[in-house]
Amino acid sequence: MMDWTDSWCRRFHRLLTRRALLYTEMVHANAVIHGDRDRLLGHVSAEHPLALQLGGSDHDTLARAARIAAERGFDEINLNVGCPSDRVQSGTFGACLMAQPEQVARMVRAMQDAVDVPVTVKHRIGIDEQDSEADLRHFVETVARGGCRHFIVHARKAWLQGLSPKDNRDIPPLDYERVFRLKAEFPELTIVLNGGLDDVRVAHGYLERVDGVMFGRLAYHQPWVLAEVDRLFFDETGGVTREAVLQGLIDMAREMRATGVPLARLTRHVLGLFHGEPGARQWRRILTEGAHRADAGPELIERAAEPCLRVCA
Incomplete structure (x- = not known):
């Protein structure tokens, strides 16, 4: 697309x-x-x-x-x-x-x-x-x-x-x-x-x-x-967890920080990760408001995910 x-x-x-x-x-x-x-x-x-x-x-x-x-x-x-x-x-x-x-x-x-x-x-x-x-x-x-x-x-x-x-x-x-x-x-x-x-x-x-x-x-x-x-x-067994996906995003955010790539290039794609789930609005708001800051990094993803993970747990 x-x-x-x-x-x-x-x-x-x-x-x-x-x-x-x-x-x-x-x-x-x-x-x-x-x-x-x-x-x-x-x-x-x-x-x-x-x-x-x-x-x-x-x-x-x-x-x-x-x-x-x-x-x-x-x-x-x-x-x-x-x-x-x-x-x-x-x-x-x-x-x-x-x-x-x-x-x-x-x-x-x-x-x-x-x-x-x-x-x-x-x-x-x-x-x-x-x-x-x-x-x-x-x-x-x-x-x-x-x-x-x-x-x-x-x-x-x-x-x-x-x-x-x-x-x-x-x-x-x-x-x-x-x-x-x-x-x-x-x-x-x-x-x-x-x-x-x-x-x-x-x-x-x-x-x-x-x-x-x-x-x-x-x-x-x-x-x-x-x-x-x-x-x-x-027909795969097992499955992916949101925690594992979030860890993958955090790892990517660390890579972006190390290579000077703005975090917003990733976060614009992940806004719908918690679509329809409690905490989804906070997830979107925190990422949207914070990703364009020069110091945005993995900590932002962790903070945005906290409300969602508390509910999912």
Whole structure:
């Protein structure tokens, strides 16, 4: 998610689930080639398994960016063909590429030829008036001929004109059944459901009809739901505790202090850790008010967590 899922966010989420595949925010292929790679592609080993999400429309440029990403250790390269923002459209990438499935197929083939890790595609169920099941079927079938075997499907269409990116996440109705039918029609492909998933247990039930589910805003705003993922989806025993997660955050805060990284770069991602629990308001207030101080460090996280842990105990 743009401007959200940076390395500090992913390191926090990894404290909650060891097994889920984490994704970066979308990075344009040109930026990977010409920009600050340490900033754009930087990550630590603890974040794996980790996928880089790329945007772009030129197959040679995407292939070069994918090769750079693979050399940097990413476990998957994901091509975004679902973002509807004006900025993305002006660059002729994102959701508008659903109107050009043959081009997407060429892009996928070029990326696959450049790397040994999986290349996947994330897309919508349709765009504008091109939103019939036949249109969706044609898109997936064409891109699959280009070599893609793994599709992440946001179960909403996108209106490229007239709706903001935020409205495109909420106004077009969800149609999970269309994604389920897509999987039934292409059983040989991996189809992952995305969009509006707001209950981890309910989403787990969808695995009877698709191969996987992707959480976005739910995982960000209510991150504790990720603590159920390893048990529900991977049959892991045991589980994570809030105390263990807090200790991980404190360790990260110590690292940030030692390396001169402002604590706010971490705390903005963890405000929802106690969502719905007693003490959550104090947690958010203390972190929000204190994280921007120059001397903010692990002590702030400990102080913010005290009201929550007293209630949980």
